[in-house]
Amino acid sequence: MKDAPIKTLPSCDDDYDPASLTCEEALQRLLDAVTPLAGHERVHLRGALDRVLAEPVIARFDVPAHTNSAMDGYAIASADLPAAGSHGELRVVGASFAGKPYRAPLARGEAVRIMTGAVVPDGADTILIQEKVEEREGRIRFDGGHRRGQHVRAAGEDMQAGTAAFEPGRRLSAADIGVIASLGVPEVAVMRRPRVAFFSTGDELRSLGEPLGLGEIYDSNRYTLFGMLTQLGVDLIDLGVVTDDPEQLEAAFKRAARDADVVITSGGVSVGEADYTKEILGRLGEVRFWKVAMKPGRPLAFGHIDGAWFFGLPGNPVSVMVTFYEFVRPALEKLMGTTPRLPWTMPARVTQPLKKRPGRVEFQRGHLTRDGDGHAVVTPTGDQGSGILSSMSQANCFIVLPLDTAGVDAGAIVDVQPFEGLL
Numbered sequence: 001m002k003d004a005p006i007k008t009l010p011s012c013d014d015d016y017d018p019a020s021l022t023c024e025e026a027l028q029r030l031l032d033a034v035t036p037l038a039g040h041e042r043v044h045l046r047g048a049l050d051r052v053l054a055e056p057v058i059a060r061f062d063v064p065a066h067t068n069s070a071m072d073g074y075a076i077a078s079a080d081l082p083a084a085g086s087h088g089e090l091r092v093v094g095a096s097f098a099g100k101p102y103r104a105p106l107a108r109g110e111a112v113r114i115m116t117g118a119v120v121p122d123g124a125d126t127i128l129i130q131e132k133v134e135e136r137e138g139r140i141r142f143d144g145g146h147r148r149g150q151h152v153r154a155a156g157e158d159m160q161a162g163t164a165a166f167e168p169g170r171r172l173s174a175a176d177i178g179v180i181a182s183l184g185v186p187e188v189a190v191m192r193r194p195r196v197a198f199f200s201t202g203d204e205l206r207s208l209g210e211p212l213g214l215g216e217i218y219d220s221n222r223y224t225l226f227g228m229l230t231q232l233g234v235d236l237i238d239l240g241v242v243t244d245d246p247e248q249l250e251a252a253f254k255r256a257a258r259d260a261d262v263v264i265t266s267g268g269v270s271v272g273e274a275d276y277t278k279e280i281l282g283r284l285g286e287v288r289f290w291k292v293a294m295k296p297g298r299p300l301a302f303g304h305i306d307g308a309w310f311f312g313l314p315g316n317p318v319s320v321m322v323t324f325y326e327f328v329r330p331a332l333e334k335l336m337g338t339t340p341r342l343p344w345t346m347p348a349r350v351t352q353p354l355k356k357r358p359g360r361v362e363f364q365r366g367h368l369t370r371d372g373d374g375h376a377v378v379t380p381t382g383d384q385g386s387g388i389l390s391s392m393s394q395a396n397c398f399i400v401l402p403l404d405t406a407g408v409d410a411g412a413i414v415d416v417q418p419f420e421g422l423l
């Protein structure tokens with residue numbers, strides 16, 4: 001008698017899965033759903049670093065406010081420049097220092113000693129660098145070959161009065177807060193920071209400080225999430241570990257949704273565990289369970305619980321980081337009112353062959369450097385299991401292998417995404 005065929009279900013180990021979303025589709029759905037949070041606050045300039053601007057910053061005056069010298073030397077009128085091959089001679093009538101200008105207009109035949117940043121006197125339009133000039137007894141001599149207007153910084157060349165130095169949505173960098181300071185602006189309006197509640201789920205998880213029993217592990221996801229969320233600049237509500245118990249889970253979801261704008265969990269979205277998570281979330285809000293054609297990180301849940309957005313990330317530690325970087329961070333950035341940073345991709349030559357099966361985009365962990373000729377080269381960081389978190393510590397980029405690709409030969413050019421804000 002022939003054996004009846006064994007019935008199987010799609011599993012994590014399968015590659016092609018027609019029910020899966022592509023990474024692009026999943027990201028697009030998230031970005032389509034999320035809109036910027038309302039509400040902003042005024043903060044002192046130093047507190048605005050890394051915050052998202054809510055109102056434009058307008059330059060009230062020209063920057064620089066006055067035409068000034070870019071070099072130490074002499075301010076002269078270009079009409080006094082000699083023709084090439086001959087030389088010029090001018091009388092030094094005074095000096096203009098940064099913060100102590102020479103106030104009289106310059107007449108023909110006159111030069112003013114000038115320092116970097118000092119106001120260029122009326123009548124002068126050109127600076128001779130001091131090294132190119134001979135000064136003796138109150139006169140300077142110089143040759144031809146100077147250019148009219150050289151070494152002068154024009155008023156308003158950096159920014160003009162009345163224009164916006166920064167538009168709303170700008171995430172303020174160190175350079176930005178310096179620019180705002182140069183405009184004399186001590187305070188700015190920034191978007192409210194989202195409150196993000198997060199917890200880990202799993203009976204096997206122990207918190208730091210607790211002893212480990214057989215088969216138990218320390219909860220690391222809450223630490224990587226803490227790190228990634230802190231770098232993103234949100235307010236955190238850490239709700240700890242919740243066991244795989246429907247009542248406890250329900251209570252945790254409710255509390256998180258009450259206190260936060262966003263709820264992020266890890267674990268409990270894979271086959272088997274997803275069933276009761278689904279049941280609870282179905283009652284509390286509207287959540288879709290997705291399969292994304294990626295590795296690691298295939299299962300992902302997204303929706304809302306009451307008024308809070310919900311991201312249910314897979315439990316495997318590497319999956320948490322990949323799904324956060326590819327999906328959660330851009331969505332949170334949109335929520336924060338700034339343009340989502342999509343991981344940027346560049347080509348690099350891979351130093352070793354890479355194993356892969358077609359059907360999913362793979363995010364292998366790599367270390368990106370340059371070879372002796374200055375070309376980008378990437379080396380995979382050893383074992384690529386989704387539970388091997390140290391691979392993320394060793395890596396500085398993802399090696400992104402497209403859906404249909406089978407293995408890759410050593411020396412092939414692959415796409416890498418250098419980590420930005422993940423390290």
Ligand code: AMP
Pocket residue numbers: 200201202204205217218219220221222266267268269270273314315316317387
């Ligand atoms: P799950 O998605 O809940 O089925 O978990 C998948 C794998 O990730 C299992 O090996 C879990 O033990 C592990 N895992 C789940 N949550 C965590 C966590 N917070 N920290 C470390 N490992 C975890």
Ligand code: MG
Pocket residue numbers: 201202203267268273315
């Ligand atoms: Mg679990």
